[in-house]
Amino acid sequence: HGYLLPGYSVDPVLWLRRIWLHHLKRMNMSGVVFLLVAVASSPLLRAVDAFSGVVPNFIKSSLPAVTPKANNILILDHVNWNHEKGRHDWLKAFYFDWLQCAVDPRKEENMAKNKKTLWANMGAHQFHLPEGTPQAQVLDGLITLVYPTLDGIRKRENKYISFLEGSEAKLLEETSSSILLMDPWGTQFRLVDASSSQLTGRDARGVQARGDTSEAWGMSDVTFYTNQDCNFPGIGRYYETVLGAQCAVHSNSCIVSVGPNQSLTFRRHPDPLKKVSHVDLKETDEGTSNWGPHVSMYVADFKATYERAAEFQLTYVNPRFKRRAYNLEEALDQCMFRCIDIIDPENQAAGPIIQLEHEIRSVTNVDGSKYKSCPFDEIPMQCK
Numbered sequence: 481h482g483y484l485l486p487g488y489s490v491d492p493v494l495w496l497r498r499i500w501l502h503h504l505k506r507m508n509m510s511g512v513v514f515l516l517v518a519v520a521s522s523p524l525l526r527a528v529d530a531f532s533g534v535v536p537n538f539i540k541s542s543l544p545a546v547t548p549k550a551n552n553i554l555i556l557d558h559v560n561w562n563h564e565k566g567r568h569d570w571l572k573a574f575y576f577d578w579l580q581c582a583v584d585p586r587k588e589e590n591m592a593k594n595k596k597t598l599w600a601n602m603g604a605h606q607f608h609l610p611e612g613t614p615q616a617q618v619l620d621g622l623i624t625l626v627y628p629t630l631d632g633i634r635k636r637e638n639k640y641i642s643f644l645e646g647s648e649a650k651l652l653e654e655t656s657s658s659i660l661l662m663d664p665w666g667t668q669f670r671l672v673d674a675s676s677s678q679l680t681g682r683d684a685r686g687v688q689a690r691g692d693t694s695e696a697w698g699m700s701d702v703t704f705y706t707n708q709d710c711n712f713p714g715i716g717r718y719y720e721t722v723l724g725a726q727c728a729v730h731s732n733s734c735i736v737s738v739g740p741n742q743s744l745t746f747r748r749h750p751d752p753l754k755k756v757s758h759v760d761l762k763e764t765d766e767g768t769s770n771w772g773p774h775v776s777m778y779v780a781d782f783k784a785t786y787e788r789a790a791e792f793q794l795t796y797v798n799p800r801f802k803r804r805a806y807n808l809e810e811a812l813d814q815c816m817f818r819c820i821d822i823i824d825p826e827n828q829a830a831g832p833i834i835q836l837e838h839e840i841r842s843v844t845n846v847d848g849s850k851y852k853s854c855p856f857d858e859i860p861m862q863c864k
Contacts, residue, residue, distance in 0.1 A: 552724025552785060554778045554843070554862075555683070556738040557855060558599075558606035559623065559702055561773035563665065565614035568594040570647055570664040575600045575607065578640040579625070579669075580632065580695030584688060601691065603698040604683035604855040616665035619773055620749075620756055624670045624701040626677045630659055632695055633671055672700075678741045686857040700742055702775065704836060705749035707756050711833045714824030715746050718833070721825045722788050723779065723840070738777055746834070759820065759835045766799035770820060774837035778854060780862040782842035786811050789819055789840075792828060796820040798837065815842040815851045 563571050572591070575581045575598075583591055584599035584606065591598060597610040602625060627633065637651060647664035654660070657676040662668050674680070674697075682697050706712075715734040716727040726737040733747040749756055760772040779785045786808050789795050795811075796818045797804045805811035805818070817840055821832040843854050843863045850859050 551726050551737050551739075552779050552781055553736075553738045554780055554860060555604060555685075555855070556699070556702060556742060556744055556775055556777045557604065557688070557841070558608050558776045559619070559699075559773065560608035560610070560776070560839075561619050561667070562612035562615075562617040562771070563598075563609045564616035565611040567616075567664070568598070570644060570649075571598060571609060573640055573643050574649055574663050575609070578633070578636050579671075581607065582688075582692040582694040585691040586689055599688075601688040602694045602696040603687050604685065605699040606688050613771070617760075617773060618666040619668075619704075620758060621702065621704040621747075622668050622670055623699060623703070624672060625696045626672055626674065626679045626698055626700050627696050628674050628681075630657075630671060630673045633659060671696075683740070683855075685860070686855045688855045698742075701745055702743075703745040703747055704758055704834075705754070705756050706746050706834055707754075708748055708752050710746065710748060711824055712746065714827065714833050715822055717825050718822050722792060722794065722819075723785060723838075724781070724788075744775065757835070759837065764799050767797060769799045770837050771800060772837065774818075774839055776839040776841060778841045778843050778856075780843075780860065782815075782840070782844075783808070783812065785840060786817055789817070792823065792825065794819045794821055794823065796837070812842070812846050815845060816840060 568591075576583060579600075581600035581602055584601050587597060587599045590596040595611070597608065600607040600609060641649065641651065644664055648662055648666045649664045650662050652660040652662060652668070657673050659671045660668065661671070677700055679697050679700055712729050712732070712734040716729040716736075719725040719727050719734075719736045728735045733745060736744040736746075738744045758772055759770050762769050762771060786795070790808070795805070797806055798818055798820075803814050803816060805814050805816060811817040819838045819840065820835050822834050822836060823832055824830060841851070841854070843851060843856065843859055845851055850856070
């Protein structure tokens with residue numbers, strides 16, 4: 481610990497790496513283990529994790545909070561939000577031509593007819609982009625996509641910025657390894673190359689639908705902004721208690737592990753005056769329908785996850801969708817259920833901290849076979 485206390489004005493990640501290499505050469509294995517424990521428990525490491533996002537893998541492997549097999553959430557497979565009805569031209573130009581997402585073959589007919597929902601694939605991940613009524617939605621947050629290189633994005637920039645003139649599409653910021661841009665309706669994307677990500681390729685477990693190959697490897701993070709007074713520890717307790725996820729809670733954010741090298745982040749909105757909402761609720765004869773965005777994720781222990789959600793009275797049926805699960809039997813049959821309220825399990829009476837619709841999916845059917853929409857080639861061992 482003595483090595484970790486001085487306030488040297490250097491890159492803390494490089495500093496920790498140098499310490500590691502220095503002691504690795506001089507220590508026996510017991511000394512190495514002691515160093516790992518000291519580094520893993522240090523305040524500096526927590527600060528590095530919070531602010532740099534590039535903690536060395538040898539340190540991360542010593543932390544229980546990021547042990548993959550302890551995480552019940554296997555993957556955040558898709559994000560769903562509306563595009564503007566009648567503007568397939570902008571949708572195609574941005575997502576399929578500029579970002580080079582792959583067209584999901586299950587929606588090729590809609591692509592040809594220039595109407596209804598399109599699915600944009602990136603390795604094991606997807607965007608579901610239904611028509612608005614008629615307005616588009618703006619995701620109040622930030623989506624991070626990883627590319628092997630950003631050369632193609634840069635080469636296509638002028639062509640598609642020109643084509644999308646009159647929309648909100650624009651390049652906001654650019655560095656040697658990342659690009660921040662906005663889609664035609666205002667949703668923000670951060671594109672990073674391989675040098676700025678822990679991803680080293682597409683998810684080895686499988687890809688979405690055997691169609692064309694996307695240029696992007698996948699979606700490494702989805703960030704949703706929150707109000708300034710957000711209870712981040714409560715959000716962490718929700719994901720740990722109800723969904724069985726590993727979380728890192730900081731003063732202005734909660735980062736949820738939703739798969740290998742993939743995260744779902746809740747972060748205080750950069751505009752302190754902005755009031756945030758991620759739902760669009762409408763009362764219908766069948767109940768409260770949400771027309772806002774939702775995230776979809778697969779879990780390892782589907783039955784236990786449903787039972788925990790039901791225990792806290794958090795299951796939700798959205799009349800907007802045909803597939804509905806009003807009880808455990810129907811959830812097992814449909815291979816899914818939904819939640820919308822994120823609550824603090826230690827203070828449920830306080831009501832939702834934030835609302836965001838989750839579609840929780842099962843990898844397997846009732847008979848044990850793989851669910852048809854799951855992107856994995858094989859059923860993960862923890863699901864068996």
